[in-house]
Every structure is written in structure tokens, then in C-alpha cells.
Amino acid sequence: MSRARPLAFAVTGLSKSFGVETPVRDVSFVVPAGTVAVLVGPPGAGKTTVLRMLLGLLTPTSGTANIGGPGSGVQRGRQAVGSMLTPRGLHPARTARDQLRVFAAAAGVSDDRVDELLTLVRLDAVADQRILGFTPGMQTRLALAVALLGEPPLLVLDDPTLGLDGAETAWLYDYLRTHTRRGGTVLLTTRTLSAALPVADELIVLDHGAIAYQGSPARLRRSHPDRLLVKSSSQIAFATALAAQGFTDAVMRPDGRLAVAEASVAQLEAAAAAAQVQLTEVTAEHIHPDQVLATLTRGPATPAYAAPSYSAPAAYGMSR
Numbered sequence: 001m002s003r004a005r006p007l008a009f010a011v012t013g014l015s016k017s018f019g020v021e022t023p024v025r026d027v028s029f030v031v032p033a034g035t036v037a038v039l040v041g042p043p044g045a046g047k048t049t050v051l052r053m054l055l056g057l058l059t060p061t062s063g064t065a066n067i068g069g070p071g072s073g074v075q076r077g078r079q080a081v082g083s084m085l086t087p088r089g090l091h092p093a094r095t096a097r098d099q100l101r102v103f104a105a106a107a108g109v110s111d112d113r114v115d116e117l118l119t120l121v122r123l124d125a126v127a128d129q130r131i132l133g134f135t136p137g138m139q140t141r142l143a144l145a146v147a148l149l150g151e152p153p154l155l156v157l158d159d160p161t162l163g164l165d166g167a168e169t170a171w172l173y174d175y176l177r178t179h180t181r182r183g184g185t186v187l188l189t190t191r192t193l194s195a196a197l198p199v200a201d202e203l204i205v206l207d208h209g210a211i212a213y214q215g216s217p218a219r220l221r222r223s224h225p226d227r228l229l230v231k232s233s234s235q236i237a238f239a240t241a242l243a244a245q246g247f248t249d250a251v252m253r254p255d256g257r258l259a260v261a262e263a264s265v266a267q268l269e270a271a272a273a274a275a276q277v278q279l280t281e282v283t284a285e286h287i288h289p290d291q292v293l294a295t296l297t298r299g300p301a302t303p304a305y306a307a308p309s310y311s312a313p314a315a316y317g318m319s320r
């Protein structure tokens with residue numbers, strides 16, 4: 001019997017209202033230590049608002065959002081959580097090195113660690129350039145360095161792939177995987193399922209502030225399987241033969257093709273032979289993850305932002 005992992009984050013019945021708007025509605029989830037959980041949802045779904053309540057930057061209207069907890073074994077306190085929010089909270093007039101040193105000094109972290117992190121996030125070559133000229137991806141990497149200053153076991157990262165190219169995203173996900181293998185825990189947000197799937201142990205899909213799906217990527221994928229689209233000389237006879245072979249949930253599409261999930265071409269041919277019909281077309285239909293997300297959500301609750309804007313710096317660590 002496996003022992004349950006301690007919880008790094010626990011969110012229960014969490015809601016937040018701003019005036020008449022309630023962008024977070026009765027959200028509950030837990031994140032076991034040593035795992036990566038991804039909050040996925042279109043713009044305005046409420047992802048950042050959940051993170052802000054978890055980090056103690058916003059007071060919930062109802063419900064609770066806790067980090068670690070009594071008996072969880074998860075370290076709490078100032079060094080426990082590294083966070084990166086949107087907007088990134090970087091000062092455009094500072095250089096990357098100065099910006100990191102400001103946060104490092106506030107956290108009692110050495111300048112050596114600053115240099116180490118600039119190298120880690122591959123900003124060492126531009127460390128003495130002003131943030132003003134940084135691309136969104138460079139800002140994201142610098143904000144990640146801020147989150148990592150105190151070597152926190154728990155990471156809360158809002159849209160950490162914003163502005164990153166494919167290679168940078170692969171590097172980030174590799175880094176986060178290594179972090180969890182060492183016992184760390186990650187809660188991050190993305191707007192797309194395709195960005196979440198390569199790294200998520202657990203998905204929490206938000207739609208207009210409420211949970212639309214919660215579970216493993218594999219379970220979600222299984223509920224939207226790839227299908228074969230088939231035309232035959234007699235679709236009714238073919239569908240009847242398919243049902244006799246156990247493919248009872250074949251669906252007739254408006255274009256007249258039968259959509260059959262989790263069947264091989266050989267199985268279709270066997271059903272066709274049994275029904276004495278000819279297969280005239282067999283096409284594979286792959287459902288893209290972002291189409292899956294579109295079926296789970298009603299689209300953006302707010303217009304998408306184009307790039308992170310500057311704001312007052314956010315604290316990187318938490319005391320709770």
C-alpha cells in the first residue's frame with residue numbers, strides 16, 4: 001500500500017468576487033508534494049486570481065487556500081515559496097543584474113547566487129542591460145530567476161512559458177521536472193492545454209472561474225480519443241456489424257462518415273467483411289489538445305493581453 005504524499009497546496013471552496021463579478025467560483029484542489037499541477041484556462045478564467053489568493057496577496061471572499069499545513073511535512077515560511085506572477089513586477093529602468101540584486105538583498109541572498117541564476121536562465125550575456133529592452137521571454141526568464149533566488153521547494157508560476165520559444169519551454173519543463181524529482185512542488189498556469197500536457201501530473205481546467213476538469217492528462221486524453229472516420233457502401237449495415245463487435249459508441253457525423261474511437265483499421269475491415277460491405281474511405285482524426293480545451297470551456301472571459309506590462313515589484317517569497 002502506497003503512503004499518501006504530503007500536500008504542498010490545498011485549496012478548498014475558494015471564491016473571489018470583485019463587486020458584482022465573481023471570477024473564481026468554489027474552486028477546490030490539492031497539489032501533493034513532488035508533483036507538477038497545471039491550472040489551465042483561457043484569458044480571464046481566474047487562474048492568476050487563484051494564485052494571488054494562494055500567495056496571500058488577495059483575501060478570498062470565501063473558502064481557503066493553504067500552503068503546506070500542520071502535519072504535512074512541507075516546509076513553510078519565507079523561503080518555502082518562489083512565485084512569479086503576471087505582470088512580472090520588473091523595473092524597466094534597472095538592469096537584470098541590479099533587479100535580481102535588489103530582490104536578493106531583501107531576501108538575504110548572496111550576489112553569487114544572483115550570478116548563478118543569471119547563468120541558469122541564460123541572461124548572463126545581457127545581465128547589465130536595462131530590462132526595458134527585454135523581450136517578453138527574457139522578462140519571463142528574469143522573473144523565474146527572481147522566483148528561484150531562495151532555492152524554494154515550492155514554486156507558483158503564472159504563465160511561465162509566456163514569450164518562451166520551443167527550446168526555452170523544453171528547458172523550463174526539464175528544470176521543473178528535476179525540481180520535482182528532488183522533492184519540490186510546482187503549481188503553474190497556462191492558457192493552452194498543449195502547453196500544459198508535456199509537464200502536468202495533474203490538470204485543473206478553469207472555465208469562467210469554475211473547475212471544468214480535474215484529473216490526469218491521460219484520463220482527459222482517453223475521454224477525447226483519436227478516431228477513425230469511415231465511409232462504406234452501406235453505413236447502416238456497417239454500424240450494425242461494428243456494434244456486434246463491441247464498438248457500440250460509433251457516431252454518425254453530419255457529413256455521413258461514421259466516427260469510431262479506439263478501433264484499428266484491421267478491426268474495421270473485419271466488421272466490413274462481416275457486414276459484406278465495402279469500405280470506401282478510412283481517415284484518421286486526431287483531436288488537438290486545444291480543441292479538447294475548447295470543448296471544456298466557453299472561451300476567453302476577458303480579452304487576451306499581448307505582453308506583460310510593468311508594475312510594482314511583487315514579493316518573491318512568502319511568510320505564512
Ligand SMILES: Nc1ncnc2c1ncn2[C@@H]1O[C@H](COP(=O)(O)OP(=O)(O)OP(=O)(O)O)[C@@H](O)[C@H]1O
Nearest residue numbers: 018023041042043044045046047048049050191302
Ligand atoms: N483586482 C481586480 N479587480 C477587479 N477585477 C479583477 C481583479 N483581478 C482580476 N479581476 C478580474 O477577474 C477575472 C479573472 O482574471 P485573472 O487574471 O485571474 O484571469 P486569468 O485566467 O489569469 O487570465 P489571463 O490568462 O489573461 O492571465 C478577469 O475578468 C479580471 O478582469
